Amino acid sequence: MSTMTLDAAERTESARSELTGKKVAVSQAEVRKTVGQPFSDTAKLRMRDVNVFYGESQAIHNVSLDIGRNEVVAMIGPSGCGKSTFLRCLNRMNDTIEGCRVEGELSLDGEPIYGAKVDVVPLRARVGMVFQKPNPFPKTIYENVVYGPKIHGIASRRADLDEIVENSLRRAGLWNEVKDRLDKPGTGLSGGQQQRLCIARAIAVSPEVILMDEPCSALDPIATARIEELIDELRENYTIAIVTHSMQQAARVSQRTAYFHLGHLVEVNDTETVFTNPEHELTEAYITGRFG
Amino acid sequence: MQTPTLFALLLLLILVAYGTGFSRALSAARSRGGLRNLASLPSYHGLFAALWCGLPALLLLGAWLIFDDAIIRFMVMHSIADKPDTIAGQNLLYAQIQNLSAGHLIGEASPQLQSAAEHLNQLRSNANTLQAFLILVLAVGLGAFALLRFSPELRAREKVEKVLRVILITCACAAIFTTVGILFSVLFESLRFFQSVPVSEFLFGLHWSPQMALRADQVGSSGAFGAVPLFTGTLMVSAIAMLVAVPVGLMAAIYLAEYASKRVRNVAKPIIEILAGVPTVVYGFFAALTVAPFIRELATSVGLQASSESALAAGLVMGIMIIPFVSSLSDDVINAVPQSLRDGALGLGSTQSETVRKVVIPAALPGIVGGVLLAVSRAIGETMIVVMAAGLAANLTANPLESVTTVTVQIVTLLVGDQEFDSPKTLAAFALGLMLFISTLVLNFIALHVVKKYREQYD
Structure with missing residues (x-):
């Protein structure tokens, strides 16, 4: 089934290129058409023909990808290839950037992510995000953890909140280190x-x-x-998409790996395949360190 | 030689010194094969020579201009045998001699005065020649000395930078010493005031009527120097101003920093800052002629008594004046909150207002509190608006519709017009000034403390 959809995606892409009559675009699309297994039967997140623009310049070109349930998908690629931009589309963090426009079909469990009727607040509650630089709020450790549950009304009683704090910190592998200083500022912790x-x-x-x-x-x-250990543990309960510059990290934590190049999704495959037997020459060039 | 001519000549010498130093360094560099073989760049060698040539000469010229007259006067008066005993008499005598020497005195002058005037003229022309000679010799000599010291190994840059550092330190010290000087002058005059009016009466007295009898038999002029009505008036006007300025300014800042698009921000921010550029005297008559009558009519129409000058009018307009102060300080602080914190909050599903209320504002709070306290000290020290719109009556009242008076207004009224500088009435201004100074100092101290405390908690 997945191959069929892939063919369909390719056909629409080439058809679109023919329609605009751009020969160059056709050949580029052939170079950059996604090879491998971008689609999944148990898709949690489903993206089709995603294009992202910053003002006039296009950052993402026709990317189609599924992220399966309880799966870790790693996105790799050289700097500026659009992997972070693509990731930020999934919970609409790009909305905060002035002049950023997202086109294409993106859905979470079949429900659209973009659209006039979609409220981003519950969406972002369902699709959480961890950023490049640790960004704890200038509050206590306890308040950092209960911030989300409080604003979403998940809990308000002290006992419930205490439980959430302990559970979350345990699952993040931090409980033993901070249980005695929950009332200390989160910014006082070490980077990790x-x-x-x-x-x-x-x-x-x-x-x-x-x-x-x-x-x-x-x-x-x-x-x-x-943190890598933690990601592996979290996979049981969550679907995870991770952008990384470290190929070793991608190899260690992910089940599937997507290789981005200049805004195109070049190859998606099982992580093992990508790192041992890449289908696309660009992928091979990148993982063997010829550029990037 | 006239001083301006001398000054111009000195500048020319400095330029020549700079040029010579520069070109010597350049030719030395050329003969050694490049600037890399010099210890300092040619411009530093030029500056080195120019500083040696110009700085001591300029300092001497300055000192000369300051002490010239005093020394000449001393020498002239010293030569006169029978001087008057009083200082006023001596001043008069010296003025006569000066007029005589300038040829202004009409009528017969005593031979003693004539000779003194001649002596004065003699001294002046001698001094002038001496001045030109000394300064030019100093400039040329030291400039030549600096140029003789030239060698490619001379570390001119270090020496020039040392001199520049001393100049910068001097400027910084000038500002500090001025502050200390003002503080002491206010302090000593206040102490004189407290010799005639007890501190307790000034601080806790409820009645303010700073009239002192000029003659012993004058009626109806018993002074009362209880400053409490002034303090309460100041507090009330400032409080009203802050009630207007803090919410409006803060919210304007939040809108500009968090909600407004770039285009709106680029237009709106300068417009708000125009408010800060309006002269306070314009705010003053706006308050007195537009706002105050409006408030009185409004109050009358709902059946309240309001005077034509009121704390409310002055406070409202002062608040408007302070809005740009609060908003632009808060705007800077809010913008300084890292974007990663906003991203973190939004990524957890906060709405924009939750992000602002729960993350951005708490993170920016120390800066905002600091800004607000600075605005408070501005409100307390503001004068023109309250002079024109708050009134002069020292009423001890809590009703903002009544006219009140403030510390600054009273300082103005005490010092306007002809005054005796040793009467308690005038000296009271210094005591009030001291109170203002102390309260602003305390506010700034608290502001720093608050900022520091929150810093420790957050970073």
Whole structure:
């Protein structure tokens, strides 16, 4: 079934190129057409023909991809290839950027993500995000974790909140380190602890999907290893999309890997396939370190 | 030689010194194969020579101009045998000699005066020649000295920068010493005031009527210096102003920083800041002629008594004046909150207003509190609006529709017109000034403390 949809996507793409009569575009589309397995039978997030523009310039070209339930999908590629932009489409964080426009069909469990009738607030509660730089709020550790549950009205009684804090921090692997200083500022933690606090904060609103935008790029190797372990544990309950610059990290944590190049999705395959036997020459060039 | 000519000549010498130093360094560099072989760049060698040539000479010229007259006068008066005993008499005598030497005195002058005037003229022309000679010799000599010291290894840059640092330190010290000087002059005059009026009466007295009898038999002029009505008036006007300025300014800042598109922001921000550029005297007559009558009519129409000058009118207009102060300070602080915090809050599904209320404002709070306290000190010290719109009557009242008076208004009225500088009435102005100074100082201290405390909690 998935191959069929892929063919369809290709056909629409080439048809569109023919329609505009741009020969160059056709050949480019052939170079950059997605190879591999972009689609999944158990899709949690489904993206079709996504185009993203910053003002006049186009950052994402016709990307189609599924992210399956309880799956970790890694997005890799050289800087400026559009992987972060694409990730930020999934919970509409691009809305905050002036002049940014997203086209295409994006859906979460079959419900559209974009559209006039869609409220971003519950969407972002379902699709949580962890950012490149740890960004705990200038509040106590406790308040950082209960921030989401409070604004969404998930809990308001002290006992319930306490439980949420303990659960989230335990799942983020931070509980033992901070249980005695929950009333201390979150900004006083180390970088790795701050990032785990941000993960705990995201988990606390019980999202279904967690987006991670280079979550370890500001961390040392030990903190990175701790977070990678955590991602593996989180996979049981959540669907995860992670953007990373480290190919080793992608290989360690993900089940499928998507390779982006200059705004095009070049290849999507099982992580093992991508790193041992890439289908596309660009992917091969990147993972063997010829550029990037 | 006239001083301006001398000054121009000195500038020319400085230029020559700079040029010579520069070109010597340049030719030395050329003969050694490039600027890299000089310890300092040619411009520093030029500056080095120019500073040696110009700085001591300019300092001497300045000192000369300041002390010239005093020394000449001392020498002239010293030569006169029978001087008057009083200072006023000596002043008169010296003025006569000066007029005589300038040829202004009409009528017969005593031979003693004649000779003194001649002496004065003599001294003046001597001084002039001496001045030109000394300064030019100093400039040329030190300039030549600096140029003789030239060698490619001379570390001219370090020396020039040392001199520049001293100049900068001097400027900073000038500002500090001025502040200290003002503080002490206010303090000592206040102490004189407190010798005639007890501190307790000034601080806790409820009655303000700063009239002192000029003659012993004058009636109806018993002074009362209880400053409480002034303090309450100041507090009430400032409080009304802050009630207007803080919410409006803060919300305007939040709108501009968080909600407005770039285009709106680029237009709206300068317009708001125009408010800050309106002279306070314009605000003053706007308050007195437009707002105050409007408030009185409004109050009368709902059956309230309102005076034509009221704390409310002055406070409202002062609040409007302070809005840009609060908004632009808060706007800067809110903009300084990192975007990553907003992203974090939005990524958790906060609405924009939740993001602002629960994340951005708490993070920006220390800065906002600091800005508000600065605005309060401005409100307390503001003068023109209250002079024109708040009134002069020292009423002890809590009714904002009545006219009140403030500390600044009373300082103005105490010092306007002919005054005796040793009467308590005039000295009271210094005591009031001291109170203003202290309260602003305390406010600034609290502001710093608050900012520091929140910093520790957040960073």
